[in-house]
Amino acid sequence: MKFPRPPHAWTLSPVQAVAVQRQLALGVRFEALSAGARWIAGLDAAFTPDRRQCVGAVVLWDREQGVAVESHVARRPLRFPYVPGLLSFREAPALLAAVRRLKQTPDVLLADGHGLAHPRRFGIACHLGVLCDLPSIGCAKSRLIGAHDEPGLRRGDRSFLYDQGETIGTVLRTREGTRPLFISVGHRADLEGAVALVLACGAGFRLPEPTRLADRLVARARAGR
Template sequence: MTESWPTSPEEARRLQERLRDQVVTEDRLGPVRAVAGADAHYAPVQGLTWAAAVIATFENLELEESVLACQRTAFPYVSGLLSFREAPTMLDALARLSRTPDLLLVDGQGIAHPRRLGLASHVGLLADIPTIGVAKTRLVGRYEEPGPARGAWSPLLHRREVVGAVLRTRPGTRPLFVSPGHRVGLSTAIDLVLRCTPRFRLSEPIRLADRLSREHAP
């Protein structure tokens, strides 16, 4: 898969512009019974990217399956082009799962991105899985701080467009930046992320994938 990926920032931005209109930002998903999480980390000394994908039950978030993939880190770090650095390995990990999940949560941006094609949208589009971006930090946009209670949120605005939600998943902690990835609308994304985040700040499928990928990318 990596042979067909852009090798320069200019090519990557042009591809984002071509793909952005293919992203679906309304609900096109069925019942959610199995939810996946995906995350990636780097081993810079070895020049490797490790990506983990997990599947948990949606009802009680119990881990059912986890897989790892590793590839050479082939694309430099450029703001707004993270998917070209992480998506090839993340897609490899997703392909190793024994089944396709009903929903995917990705540690990264969905459409809350300068060209509306962040990591979650790119991965969701290529894998054709309903996907939500759940990022720990903001990439673009402005917002009012949401209220302190769990479930409080405020819209994330960029160029006069609502591109996501700034969502408080736990009282007294920093909010997360939730945005549609592919085939999930914003209101549904907020509800699903909250249901996948019962105890900690991070959604449980992402937290599990984060822990697994970190074990191999110190």
């Protein structure tokens, strides 16, 4: 698929990256996520053993048939350090390269990381969604910012994530006996719809199938092929 808008430069200083986030955050749109979203693109990244490259993977999951219909990986040089709050500048180049290889355009992107649950309300899910101009959801395995109560112990139990008086996400238990996931809106989505979609993509594991499969794919592609 092609991107409606050309991306900005990726080789930046942390200070410049923050400026880019503040600018792009103005482009985040809020919409009701389509309840009929069928093709979900799960995204995940890893690093080569020498830590010089980032490997991005995308798995297009057909929610109707419950199967992966496309899988792609792409490698890009690692040019940015890990700085909490600037994750996308490290992983997005490889992830976008993988997304670009998709034949079918996704209905929504499911990113491994936060969306609005971010200090500047522009986590990697927002970044990917805005650049691709596609609905996106952040699905992180741990908290970056915000306060919350511990959700109930059963699958589907949830509590909200708050920061500065705003509700920035949902802490969702996707499987009993495991730590909850942090769901937040990325771009062109709503929190309720995001939570519903994550649960709809669940297959008995803590992670929703699209990102779980992308995770597996990237783990294999990391070393060799």
